[in-house]
Amino acid sequence: MINLIAVIIAIASVLAALGHAGYLAMLGSAAGKRAGGAPVAQYVRSRWAIAGGTTAASLLAWLLTSGGTVSDVFAIIIAVGSGAVATKALQSTQAKYRSGG
Numbered sequence: 255m256i257n258l259i260a261v262i263i264a265i266a267s268v269l270a271a272l273g274h275a276g277y278l279a280m281l282g283s284a285a286g287k288r289a290g291g292a293p294v295a296q297y298v299r300s301r302w303a304i305a306g307g308t309t310a311a312s313l314l315a316w317l318l319t320s321g322g323t324v325s326d327v328f329a330i331i332i333a334v335g336s337g338a339v340a341t342k343a344l345q346s347t348q349a350k351y352r353s354g355g
Contacts (some may be wrong), residue, residue: 267337
């Protein structure tokens with residue numbers, strides 16, 4: 255039972271981290287195509303370390319779910335942490351560059 259919980263949390267963490275990385279990729283692409291987009295592109299480049307780190311940590315957590323109960327507990331801890339960081343980073347980036355509509 256704990257393995258199923260760990261797997262679900264790890265997958266959610268991977269999705270959050272990939273969502274952040276995807277948003278950065280779209281934002282960087284749009285900034286590269288616009289005149290005056292250099293500050294946004296520079297901001298995106300500075301955020302890639304966070305996106306890469308949270309993606310790597312969440313993938314590690316998913317990998318840990320293939321072990322026993324102890325590794326499932328570690329996987330849950332790592333996945334929750336990396337998912338929370340990725341979600342917070344995505345929210346702060348969206349808040350910074352959200353255009354009204």
